[in-house]
Amino acid sequence: MRLSARARALTPSPTMAIDAMSKQMVAEGIDVVNFSVGEPDFDTPESIKAAGIAAIQQGETKYTPAAGTLELRKAICEKLERDNGLQYRPEEIVVSNGGKQSLYNAYQVLLDPGEEVIIQAPYWVSYPEIVRLAGGVPVVVETDESTGFRLTADMIREKLTNRTRVINLNSPSNPTGAVLSRRELEEIAALAVEHDLMIVTDEIYEKLLYDGAEHVSIASLGEEVKRRTITVNGLSKAYAMTGWRMGYTASERIYAKAMADLQSQSTSGPSSISQAAAVAALRGSQESVEQMRQEFDRRRRHMLERLNRLPGFSVKVAPAGAFYLFPNVSALFGETIAGRKITSSDDLAEVILEQAHVAVVPGTGFGAPHHIRFSYATSMERIDEGLDRIARLLARG
Incomplete structure (x- = not known):
C-alpha cells in the first residue's frame, strides 16, 4: 500500500x-x-446571519450553479466596481468554498508541470503547496525588515526564467501586514505585461488597513494587466465569515469558465445558504x-x-x-x-x-x-x- x-x-x-x-x-x-x-x-454581523436563516426558511437549500448564484455574482460585480474600480460581468466571477479553493482553482487552470510561480517570502503558508499541487514550481523572492517586507519589480526580474508563468501577490500581506503602494504595483504590472506573465493577486485583507495605507487592485491599473490577472477575494476576514466558506475570483472569461468547469468536477457550487448571506454582506451596511x-x-x-x-x-x-x-x-x-x-x-x-x-x-x-x-x-x-x-x-x- x-x-x-x-x-x-x-x-x-x-x-x-x-x-x-x-x-x-x-x-x-x-x-x-x-x-x-x-x-x-x-x-458574523446579525444582518448577515439573518439572511442565512431566511434562506433556510425560504427553502434556498438546493444545488446552485457551480460558479455560484447569479445574484451573488452580480453583487460581487457591484462590489468590485464600487470598491476597486473594476468592471466585470457575472460570467467572469466564480464563487468557491473559501479563498483557499479560489487560489487552488486558479493555479490548477493556469499551470502546466514545471512552470514557475514567483512568490514573495514571507508568504502565506499555503501558496507554495497550492502551486506544487498544480504541478508548478514555487520560486521564492526573499524580503525582510530591510526592504519593509515589500516586493518590487526589480526583485521579481532577477528571478525570471523562460519557465516563469505567474506572479503571486498578497497585499495586504499575511503574515507581515505589508501593503504594496500604487507605484510598486504599477511597476509589477508593467513587468507582467512586458514578459507575458499572469498575476494571481490575493486581496482577502483589503478592508483591514491602518495608518492611512491605500489598497490598490492591480487589475485596475489598465486593460492589459486586467486581462492577465486573476483577483482572489472573499468574505471571511472583513465580515467575520470564516465558517461560511465564501471566496471568489474575478478574471477574463476564459479563466473563469475553466475554473467553473474544474469546480463542477470537484466540489460543485458552494453552500446556497452561505451565498444568500454573502449577498446581504456585500449589499448591506458596511458599518x-x-x-x-x-x-x-x-x-x-x-x-x-x-x-x-x-x-x-x-x-x-x-x-x-x-x-x-x-x-x-x-x-x-x-x-x-x-x-x-x-x-x-x-x-x-x-x-x-x-x-x-x-x-x-x-x-x-x-x-x-x-x-x-x-x-x-x-x-x-x-x-x-x-x-x-x-x-x-x-x-x-
Whole structure:
C-alpha cells in the first residue's frame, strides 16, 4: 500500500497544526491564549446571519450553479466596481468554498508541470503547496525588515526564467501586514505585461488597513494587466465569515469558465445558504466592517508596543494591513528557556505553548525562520494575558 507522490510531498499547514494542538489542550482543561489562527474573534454581523436563516426558511437549500448564484455574482460585480474600480460581468466571477479553493482553482487552470510561480517570502503558508499541487514550481523572492517586507519589480526580474508563468501577490500581506503602494504595483504590472506573465493577486485583507495605507487592485491599473490577472477575494476576514466558506475570483472569461468547469468536477457550487448571506454582506451596511477595522487597529498598536518590550522580540516594520504582527525572535536563538536550548522559531513556539500555554506560529512555514506570527484577532484582555505569560516565561529563563 502507498500514497501518491503528490500526497507524500504535501506539507500540512503549520497554522492549522498549532491551532489543533491548542484546541486539544483546551479540551484537556488547559487555558490557552491562542494567537495562532487567522480568524476574526467577532461574530458574523446579525444582518448577515439573518439572511442565512431566511434562506433556510425560504427553502434556498438546493444545488446552485457551480460558479455560484447569479445574484451573488452580480453583487460581487457591484462590489468590485464600487470598491476597486473594476468592471466585470457575472460570467467572469466564480464563487468557491473559501479563498483557499479560489487560489487552488486558479493555479490548477493556469499551470502546466514545471512552470514557475514567483512568490514573495514571507508568504502565506499555503501558496507554495497550492502551486506544487498544480504541478508548478514555487520560486521564492526573499524580503525582510530591510526592504519593509515589500516586493518590487526589480526583485521579481532577477528571478525570471523562460519557465516563469505567474506572479503571486498578497497585499495586504499575511503574515507581515505589508501593503504594496500604487507605484510598486504599477511597476509589477508593467513587468507582467512586458514578459507575458499572469498575476494571481490575493486581496482577502483589503478592508483591514491602518495608518492611512491605500489598497490598490492591480487589475485596475489598465486593460492589459486586467486581462492577465486573476483577483482572489472573499468574505471571511472583513465580515467575520470564516465558517461560511465564501471566496471568489474575478478574471477574463476564459479563466473563469475553466475554473467553473474544474469546480463542477470537484466540489460543485458552494453552500446556497452561505451565498444568500454573502449577498446581504456585500449589499448591506458596511458599518460593522469599519468597526472591526478600528478595533483591530487599537489592538495592533497595543500589541506592537508590548511585543517590542519583550526581551529578544523585535518588530521593526509596523504592519499596515491584515491582523498579524511578525516579530523577529532570532536574538533568542542560543538562549535556554525553561530548560530548553532555543535554536529556531519552532523551538521557541513549542516552549511558549508548552510552558506559557500561548499558541503562536513559527515563521518557518512562512519562509521566514527568524520570526514568529502573532494574530491580534482576539480581545485586548486575552492579548494582555498572553503577553504577560510570555514575559513571565522569558523572565524565568
